[in-house]
Amino acid sequence: MDVTAVVVPSVGAEFELSTVDLADPGPGEVRIKIAGVGLCHTDLAVKEGHLPFPLPGVLGHEGSGVIEAVGPGVTTLAVGDRVAVSFNSCGECKWCRRDEPASCAAFMPLNFGGVRPDGTSTVSIGGAPAGGNFFGQSSLATHAIANVRNVVRVPDDVPLELVGPLGCGVQTGAGAILNSLDVEPGASVVISGAGSVGLSAVMAAAVRKAAHIVVVEPNADRRTLAIELGATAAIDPADGPVTEQLRAIVPDGFDYAADTTALVGVIGDLFGAMAIRGVIGLIGVPADPEATFGLPLVPASVLGISVRAIIEGDADPQTFIPHLLDLYKQGVFPFDKLITTMPLAEANEAVKAQLTGEAVKVVLLAD
Structure with missing residues (x-):
């Protein structure tokens, strides 16, 4: 399907709002309608060439939203689930088996490789495969494909559009x-x-x-x-x-x-x-x-x-994000005080706001 995404065309270039083709969810994947996505320093490090990632491509790894489609074999998540999206992990190495996915042996290829494990891309630009699957999501867009391992259900009584940063910066x-x-x-x-x-x-x-x-x-x-x-x-x-x-x-x-x-x-x-x-x-x-x-x-x-x-704070997102949300609801972890919201189309302005200190954490709203 065609979706709107914030694209990095090349190293050092400004973000561009473009139409890209998003693949259908494959086995173990879901498609999420993004409500909000945090702008993280890691996104900017990739944009400036300090971390590896194939460009042109779509970044974004602090997404949140509602699942609107599930791929084959997905049984633990369903259409309509409200979710936050975190980093990807393999689920098979010794660290993942110890419930320590932040130390996943395949962390770099899964999160920075730009493609699925089978080598296919979730994003195409102008008919050509582009860098996608960033941290298993590439959520600087109106919609994103994510993997069941890095998708976490969140309660109905938390602000859905603000919970994305729990997946990386706040969690870390x-x-x-x-x-x-x-x-x-x-x-x-x-x-x-x-x-x-x-x-x-x-x-x-x-x-x-x-x-x-x-x-x-x-x-x-x-x-x-x-x-x-x-x-x-x-x-x-x-x-x-x-x-x-x-x-x-x-x-x-x-x-x-x-x-x-x-x-x-x-x-x-x-x-x-x-x-x-x-x-x-x-x-x-x-x-x-x-x-x-x-x-x-x-x-x-x-x-x-x-x-x-x-x-990633040595966290297992499946348990740690719910823990942080419990603390938030108790009033002792007010992470929302860190957040300034801006439209997705103002990604470049958001970068400047964070770099100048005008904003601590910008969450770009997809709606």
Whole structure:
């Protein structure tokens, strides 16, 4: 069927609103009428060529909507189901069998390959196959094909058009705190970057009742929002050396750090503020795919500091997204405060709004 989609024609080009041909759902797939789709930093990283994906193509991996068709063999989902869509996974490797799909052995080809596992594309442009199946969805469009493994039913009493970011950005930040780092009550946490991932980490740390939740962020409005969402302090890097500012708040150092910036200098500042046996979680995607961080070996060894990379918050979307929605309904995880909505046709304006800090997380509405 012909659908309207936001297309990336080539690396570095602006988004273009175009008509594309969407394939019928195949075995294990569903077609979703998209209500809203979050604009994620990963979409922009692909658009600028920092992550691999075949172009021209359709991105989008924080979709939500209503299932309007199911493919052969689909029994766990039905037409009319309200759903959020997350990352894809194989369901067969040892990590998927352990219900840890974020570590799926086939994560890269399934989410960045641009085609189905059988090599066919879900999207065609001008009669030629194009990059699709991005994170198993390519939901920057009015309709998307997704796989049963990355589609999660959501309750009727949540705002359907806003739940898409739970599939990636919000899930990643919250999961870093609740799953990967497993922050305990009374612990100290520093979070660098107050975008949607960082602020989701703030809310999760508040849920865990961490004693110190400190945000490092240059944007004043985002620092204010961080405090509103549960941060106990928010510091401006322009006010002086970050490590010294952090040590002034927690002299013994922080138990946990979550970096969403992927900036080597920022990570170094966090390292200098860690406590004995502190853990640093790396969440951000660097602009330079060959970027490296030099770990000071003697201090790391003496203090027993750990550094670990985190993908998708080590979450299983089938259980974690419902958990976050339960927290939302309890009033302790107000992720909707991160979201600004814009029409799908304003994708380029949405990029600018996020890059300038005018918006934290834009959700593009397909209707």
